[in-house]
Amino acid sequence: MAVAVSLARRGAQVRVLERGLHCGQGASAAAAGMLAEGAEVTEAGPFLELCRASRALWPSWAEELLLTTGVDCELERTGLVRVTSSEEGALRLERQAKWQQSHGFEVSSLWDPSQLAKLVPGLGPSVLAGIHYPNDGHVHSHRVVDALVAACEVHGVAIETETEVTALESRAGRPRLTLAGDRVADGDYLVVCAGSWSGRLLGAAGGAELQVEPVRGQIVAIDPGRPMVPLIVFGDRGYLLQKRSGLVLAGTTEERVGYQPWPTVVGVSGVAAAAAELMPELAGARFADAWAGLRPHATDGRPLLGRLEPGGRVLLATAHYRNGVLLAPITGELIARAVFEGVDPKELAAFSPGRLA
Numbered sequence: 001m002a003v004a005v006s007l008a009r010r011g012a013q014v015r016v017l018e019r020g021l022h023c024g025q026g027a028s029a030a031a032a033g034m035l036a037e038g039a040e041v042t043e044a045g046p047f048l049e050l051c052r053a054s055r056a057l058w059p060s061w062a063e064e065l066l067l068t069t070g071v072d073c074e075l076e077r078t079g080l081v082r083v084t085s086s087e088e089g090a091l092r093l094e095r096q097a098k099w100q101q102s103h104g105f106e107v108s109s110l111w112d113p114s115q116l117a118k119l120v121p122g123l124g125p126s127v128l129a130g131i132h133y134p135n136d137g138h139v140h141s142h143r144v145v146d147a148l149v150a151a152c153e154v155h156g157v158a159i160e161t162e163t164e165v166t167a168l169e170s171r172a173g174r175p176r177l178t179l180a181g182d183r184v185a186d187g188d189y190l191v192v193c194a195g196s197w198s199g200r201l202l203g204a205a206g207g208a209e210l211q212v213e214p215v216r217g218q219i220v221a222i223d224p225g226r227p228m229v230p231l232i233v234f235g236d237r238g239y240l241l242q243k244r245s246g247l248v249l250a251g252t253t254e255e256r257v258g259y260q261p262w263p264t265v266v267g268v269s270g271v272a273a274a275a276a277e278l279m280p281e282l283a284g285a286r287f288a289d290a291w292a293g294l295r296p297h298a299t300d301g302r303p304l305l306g307r308l309e310p311g312g313r314v315l316l317a318t319a320h321y322r323n324g325v326l327l328a329p330i331t332g333e334l335i336a337r338a339v340f341e342g343v344d345p346k347e348l349a350a351f352s353p354g355r356l357a
């Protein structure tokens, strides 16, 4: 939908084909909504640049969505502490902070529990050390989906729900889609944004080498009844963040179990236990909800962005894995440029689907 809005704002006529009853039934509305470049990226290169560029876009992107649609993405620049409960983890975080400081990240040096307690009261006794990223933050992923649906309406994007694409012809000329119910659709360009299901669609078009595997993540929502997680707390076994509504989201699992987008007994209890270890007071707090989503993961873990083939009219905007919310603004922007400029922008070179062919 970020791609659709960026294209429509530039004057394109766009149709979003969504097989669900409404948009946001995939990973996007399941996400914790962290914009956590600091915790997620620990090596230099194009992925770091992409994350950094997207996070820089987020404030104006959210502001524009609010102005255009009235929907607030609830962007909060809370900061994030990456904490650990082991000596080995503390050494690793110390190395990470040093490396990141030398690569332009705003990150503190290693803090001890008393320094951490000033920022986050209530951390568990197992927490030994941590590093602080003041610029990381989060958005409310449901609100982001709502805002994008509304922005699509404002910009004249046709969202066609209960419309499943069953096959695509991608090799030459104008892209042509087969839809469930013996219907077809075509257009000057096709952008495949089918999340964890993108590989299946591409496989049907002969692009079997571009696998996109689902990696399940489970979230537990807890209602502690008071503000208690002032910033994102990212531990060895899970993370915590508190939304404006007061709900604390605890995440998550990384499970390769195929297409099973539901929370499980073992998953939920493991996430809840990790949450209570990070902040013991949560152990007695009210359980509110649990859900799961499937993160789209390419074989090398990096997004697939840009033309399927040089000069072609089929583009990919998928496989964002753990960072699709963070990367939404830049994805919309770069894919829209790729369509309008006729070639993929250089920022997309490292993410070209061709690298895995």
Ligand SMILES: Cc1cc2nc3c(=O)[nH]c(=O)nc-3n(C[C@H](O)[C@H](O)[C@H](O)COP(=O)(O)OP(=O)(O)OC[C@H]3O[C@@H](n4cnc5c(N)ncnc54)[C@H](O)[C@@H]3O)c2cc1C
Pocket: 001, 017, 018, 019, 020, 023, 024, 025, 026, 027, 028, 029, 030, 031, 032, 033, 034, 035, 036, 163, 164, 165, 166, 193, 194, 195, 196, 197, 198, 201, 216, 217, 218, 219, 251, 252, 292, 293, 294, 295, 296, 317, 318, 319, 320, 321, 322, 323, 324, 325, 326, 327
């Ligand atoms: C538990 C969890 C926590 C996460 N936390 C974060 C986070 O904190 N920060 C962050 O940046 N990212 C996070 N992510 C990752 C992020 O959610 C994903 O990278 C992102 O949402 C992927 O978006 P997408 O639009 O590509 O896929 P999806 O949101 O899965 O959307 C794909 C859509 O395609 C539709 N579709 C599929 N096949 C077809 C077809 N054949 N025809 C028509 N429609 C089809 C589906 O119905 C679905 O609506 C998290 C993910 C999970 C699961």
